[in-house]
Amino acid sequence: MIDLLAGFVVELRNAGIPVSLTENLDAMEAIQHIPIEDRDAFKYALGATMVKNNSHWRAFETVFEVYFSLRGPEYKLVDGDESELDEMWREMQEQQQGQGEGKGAGGGGMEALTPEEMMNLLMKALMKGDQGMMRALAKQSVQRFAGMEPGRPVGGTYYLYRTLRNLDLEGMLEKLMEASRQEVGGELTPLEERLEKDEYDSRIDQFKKEIEAEIRRRLVADRGAEAMAKTLRKPLPEDVEFMHASRDEMQNLKKSLYPLTRKLAARLARKRRHGRKGPLDFRNTVRHSLSYGGVPADPKFKYPRPAKPELMVIADISGSVAAFARFTLMLVYAIQGQFSKVRSFVFIDGLDEVTEYFKGVEDISEAIHRVNTEADVVWVDGHSDYGHAFEVFWDKYGKDVGPKTTVLLLGDARNNYHASQAWVVKNIRQKARHVYWLNPEPRSYWNTGDSIVGDYGTHTDGVYECRNLRQLEAFVEKLA
Amino acid sequence: MGTRFESVQSVREGLRAENYLADEGIAGVVFLADRLGKPVLVEGPAGTGKTQLAKSVAEMLGARLIRLQCYEGLDESKALYEWNYKKQLLRIQADKSSDSWSDVHDDIFSDEFLLTRPLLEAITAEDPVVLLIDEVDRVEVETEALLLEILSEYQVSIPELGTITAKQIPLVFLTSNNTRELSEALKRRCLFLHVDYPELEREKQIVMTRVPDVTENMADQIARIVRSLRQLDLKKAPSVSETIDWARTLVLLGVQNIDAQQAKETLHVLLKYQTDIAKAAKELSVEAKK
Numbered sequence: 001m002i003d004l005l006a007g008f009v010v011e012l013r014n015a016g017i018p019v020s021l022t023e024n025l026d027a028m029e030a031i032q033h034i035p036i037e038d039r040d041a042f043k044y045a046l047g048a049t050m051v052k053n054n055s056h057w058r059a060f061e062t063v064f065e066v067y068f069s070l071r072g073p074e075y076k077l078v079d080g081d082e083s084e085l086d087e088m089w090r091e092m093q094e095q096q097q098g099q100g101e102g103k104g105a106g107g108g109g110m111e112a113l114t115p116e117e118m119m120n121l122l123m124k125a126l127m128k129g130d131q132g133m134m135r136a137l138a139k140q141s142v143q144r145f146a147g148m149e150p151g152r153p154v155g156g157t158y159y160l161y162r163t164l165r166n167l168d169l170e171g172m173l174e175k176l177m178e179a180s181r182q183e184v185g186g187e188l189t190p191l192e193e194r195l196e197k198d199e200y201d202s203r204i205d206q207f208k209k210e211i212e213a214e215i216r217r218r219l220v221a222d223r224g225a226e227a228m229a230k231t232l233r234k235p236l237p238e239d240v241e242f243m244h245a246s247r248d249e250m251q252n253l254k255k256s257l258y259p260l261t262r263k264l265a266a267r268l269a270r271k272r273r274h275g276r277k278g279p280l281d282f283r284n285t286v287r288h289s290l291s292y293g294g295v296p297a298d299p300k301f302k303y304p305r306p307a308k309p310e311l312m313v314i315a316d317i318s319g320s321v322a323a324f325a326r327f328t329l330m331l332v333y334a335i336q337g338q339f340s341k342v343r344s345f346v347f348i349d350g351l352d353e354v355t356e357y358f359k360g361v362e363d364i365s366e367a368i369h370r371v372n373t374e375a376d377v378v379w380v381d382g383h384s385d386y387g388h389a390f391e392v393f394w395d396k397y398g399k400d401v402g403p404k405t406t407v408l409l410l411g412d413a414r415n416n417y418h419a420s421q422a423w424v425v426k427n428i429r430q431k432a433r434h435v436y437w438l439n440p441e442p443r444s445y446w447n448t449g450d451s452i453v454g455d456y457g458t459h460t461d462g463v464y465e466c467r468n469l470r471q472l473e474a475f476v477e478k479l480a
Numbered sequence: 481m482g483t484r485f486e487s488v489q490s491v492r493e494g495l496r497a498e499n500y501l502a503d504e505g506i507a508g509v510v511f512l513a514d515r516l517g518k519p520v521l522v523e524g525p526a527g528t529g530k531t532q533l534a535k536s537v538a539e540m541l542g543a544r545l546i547r548l549q550c551y552e553g554l555d556e557s558k559a560l561y562e563w564n565y566k567k568q569l570l571r572i573q574a575d576k577s578s579d580s581w582s583d584v585h586d587d588i589f590s591d592e593f594l595l596t597r598p599l600l601e602a603i604t605a606e607d608p609v610v611l612l613i614d615e616v617d618r619v620e621v622e623t624e625a626l627l628l629e630i631l632s633e634y635q636v637s638i639p640e641l642g643t644i645t646a647k648q649i650p651l652v653f654l655t656s657n658n659t660r661e662l663s664e665a666l667k668r669r670c671l672f673l674h675v676d677y678p679e680l681e682r683e684k685q686i687v688m689t690r691v692p693d694v695t696e697n698m699a700d701q702i703a704r705i706v707r708s709l710r711q712l713d714l715k716k717a718p719s720v721s722e723t724i725d726w727a728r729t730l731v732l733l734g735v736q737n738i739d740a741q742q743a744k745e746t747l748h749v750l751l752k753y754q755t756d757i758a759k760a761a762k763e764l765s766v767e768a769k770k
Contacts, residue, residue: 044508052667191740
């Protein structure tokens with residue numbers, strides 16, 4: 001057990017979840033109080049002691065599934081479930097007596113099912129929301145459709161895709177809706193229809209998860225837990241790269257961005273208020289000394305009032321950094337309340353101010369949509385031209401850059417071999433308080449190909465790699 | 481000291497008797513907290529019953545609930561202890577003549593002049609107590625350190641008096657809305673419990689236990705509508721407490737079967753932003769037609 005747990009902890013750490021030694025010890029102690037055969041309780045005991053951040057829970061779950069998948073009761077379910085399934089199947093056979101008895105008498109378990117029958121079973125299970133049935137069917141469909149071969153070096157997603165392609169779950173949703181319409185006998189009200197659809201959606205989702213779990217179990221059985229954990233390892237939400245996030249990860253990122261911006265805002269506010277005592281406030285001290293008969297018993301201090309900085313954000317929203325720009329725009333939106341003045345500009349090869357789009361708009365996605373459709377950012381051909389964009393900025397808005405202004409430049413500085421016009425950045429820096437550049441590319445790619453971040457970088461107060469939430473957070477903290 | 485709970489199952493049943501429906505995870509962590517003698521850090525969206533959990537556990541154990549509401553600027557004189565200056569002053573003035581300085585000095589820094597605040601009170605209590613430190617994410621990072629000693633050792637060090645150790649280890653719950661990252665030191669000392677929006681079935685059960693007059697059919701509808709709403713991209717998804725409020729409203733209005741119109745008219749109970757309400761109303765009635 002200790003060995004197993006030690007391996008588990010190592011894997012958690014490899015996945016990026018920080019598990020300290022004391023937490024490890026706690027976990028050891030915790031599982032002694034838990035009946036070991038209760039898988040869920042075991043999981044929660046480990047989770048409560050080792051995972052202290054909710055966004056890490058998914059990663060933890062994956063590792064847990066991999067490590068303890070062969071040891072859980074699900075694996076033994078095979079026998080029990082099959083018989084239940086057989087029963088249901090026989091029932092179905094009896095209903096379809098027209099088809100003759102020869103087949104019904106066979107009763108040879110699931111392998112004998114034709115695909116149509118299986119789809120029917122699946123539909124029934126989904127309609128009833130029968131968990132055991134769904135699990136068994138997931139097993140069956142993986143066995144049947146995934147075509148898994150031991151030792152074949154393909155990822156789980158490949159098998160998942162193959163299985164799902166054969167099951168046609170989209171069509172299934174339609175059929176389910178049709179069936180439930182018939183059940184009521186006619187039309188559903190829009191509300192009911194919507195609710196039914198959500199219901200089936202969630203059941204189908206659950207079914208998909210069962211399939212995934214089944215594939216994982218089989219892969220683990222084939223390759224062993226360590227190897228499997230490695231292939232399944234996914235970056236934690238704060239480590240996902242903006243530039244290469246999958247759609248799922250994007251969704252997750254979006255979710256974790258909101259609390260992040262709130263956190264940042266709170267931290268900024270706190271930091272600004274926190275600048276403890278300043279120099280002695282002579283006037284105030286004398287005023288208060290009067291109540292002590294002129295003895296300055298209660299010295300008063302001036303509280304520093306830090307100037308609220310102004311922020312100018314200039315972001316590249318061309319195709320190559322689109323995903324990144326979207327996040328920075330959201331971040332700008334969140335910071336807007338904290339800084340006395342935030343002005344945002346976007347460019348591709350032309351440049352336009354988009355501050356207005358963010359003002360008074362409560363729905364951030366709407367604002368971003370407007371930025372993407374309405375802003376006038378294309379000058380010639382819609383390929384990034386930093387040089388021209390900066391020139392436009394300097395001409396139109398250069399006069400607004402003042403000693404309180406912090407200028408934030410976002411982009412990969414891939415200039416398509418246009419003129420760099422780095423003098424603009426130099427001029428901006430002379431007028432502004434700070435100029436920072438955030439680059440969503442890995443540091444090793446900088447200044448390769450048409451990237452000229454170095455040219456601009458020399459004129460800024462710093463160029464920062466900003467590939468994931470963690471780095472973004474670190475930067476904003478510095479900014480505050 | 482003995483343990484409070486027999487098994488995870490008994491925690492669950494006990495909480496159910498207090499009208500709190502815990503899932504496997506919640507019950508499991510509460511059980512572990514008792515066995516390991518560790519505080520529980522409860523995190524999750526607002527209105528999912530984090531504070532209620534502590535209250536229910538206290539009720540279940542018949543223990544006194546000591547609550548420390550955190551806010552920005554909380555300091556040790558409000559959280560831990562404070563010297564009763566006025567009383568000390570009186571003591572000094574009362575017998576100016578008789579006592580020598582050292583006697584008075586020893587005297588005025590004794591239990592008698594100590595005002596206990598929630599944290600100290602919790603560990604000096606003779607009777608069973610449950611300590612709830614509510615919204616711990618609101619205090620500054622520096623203040624968090626105040627909690628560390630009491631959370632890991634169950635003791636409080638007072639320079640003038642020495643260390644006061646707990647007579648019994650209380651169950652401690654900390655809640656957090658996750659507005660900021662809590663420090664590693666604090667997290668390490670706690671068991672972590674994330675309370676999320678409940679699943680359909682459990683939400684239905686919750687509605688049925690908290691709103692006795694509701695019919696099963698209604699509860700089912702309510703839970704399903706709320707789940708659909710949570711899938712929308714809203715500014716503030718409806719919480720469990722809002723679901724319960726909504727159920728109460730519908731019962732008061734004498735609704736038997738929710739249709740789109742009624743849902744729309746009462747949405748403001750469930751959602752608190754105008755944009756959200758508009759969005760939800762649109763989704764619920766129009767979307768499915770196409």
